[in-house]
Amino acid sequence: MRLFPTRRVLCGVVLTIGLGLLACAPQVPAQRDGQDDREQTDQGVGHAGSLPHLRAEVISVLSHDRSSFTQGLELAAGTLYEGTGLRGSSLLRATDLATGQVRRETRLPAELFGEGITITGDRIWQLTWQEGVALERDRETLAELRRVSYSGEGWGLCFDGSRLVMSDGSDRLTFRDPVTFAPIGGVDVRRGGGAVGELNELECVGGQVWANVWGRDEILRIDPASGQVTAVVDASGLLSPRQRAGTNVLNGIAAVPGTDEFLITGKYWPSIFRVRFVPS
DSSP states (O other): OOOSOSOOOOTTTOOSTTTHHHHTOOOOOOOGGGOOSSOOOHHHHOOOTTOOEEEEEEEEEEEOOTTOOEEEEEEETTEEEEEEOSTTTOEEEEEETTTOOEEEEEEOOTTOOEEEEEEETTEEEEEESSSOEEEEEETTTOOEEEEEEOSSOOOOEEEOSSSEEEEOSSSEEEEEOTTTOOEEEEEEOEETTEEOOOEEEEEEETTEEEEEETTSSEEEEEOTTTOBEEEEEEOTTSSOHHHHTTOOOEEEEEEOTTSSEEEEEETTOSEEEEEEEEEO
C-alpha cells in the first residue's frame, strides 16, 4: 500500500522560478477520486494484449464505514473481516454480514500501519506496511497471538489452502508457509509480457489470485503458477461522482464462499459492492 508518489523531487534540484518552493513541500496521501499523481508506466500496468476483459456486475450494495482506510477484506461463515490502515487508526474488525453489526474490533498499536489480512483455519494473519511485522491472531477473539518478522513492505495477503500469497507493492508475489510465515517461493507477475507493479490487496480462490492494483479501478486475475495475468476486471463507475468525494482508491476483495461472487470496496468508500465478474 503506497501513500505517496513513487518519484520524489529533491529539494534544491529544481531551480525554475515558481517550482522551487514546491520542490520542498510535504507530500500528502493520494486522494483525488481514487487516483494518484504518479506517471503511469508499463511497470504499473503491463500490456493488455488480448486478455479477457471483465466487468463488475453489481448484485447488491451494502453499507460501509466511511472512516475505514480499507487494506484487507475477508468473508468466512457469515462474518466479514476488515483490516484498516494508517498509523494510530489501524484496526481489525469482524462484522455480521447479514445485520451489519460489529461483533468484535481490535486496534493495532499506534506505531503499526495495518495492511492486508487473510484467514487460515482458526487464525488470521495481518500484515503491516513498513514495520516488517506480521501479526497472527485468534479468529474468534481477534486477540494477538504472536508476531513474526519479514523483509520489505507488506501490502496484500491471501491463503490458497496450502500457502500464503503476499504482495509488497512490486510485481512480485511471495509464497509463505501459513504456520511459520517463512518464504517458500514466489513468482513475478506479467501482463502480456510487461511487468505489473504495485499489486495491492489479494484474494485467493479457485486456484487463482485476484489483485487490486494501487491507484487503478481494475482488478487482475493472476495464475500463481506462471505469474501471468489471465483477465482484467473493470471496476470503474461503482461510485457516482458525488459518492467519490473524499474517497481514496479501490482496495478490498473478498470471495463469497460457495458462489462466483465477490465483495469489493475501497478506502473511505461509503459502500461495499456484492458483484459478479462477467464478460464486458
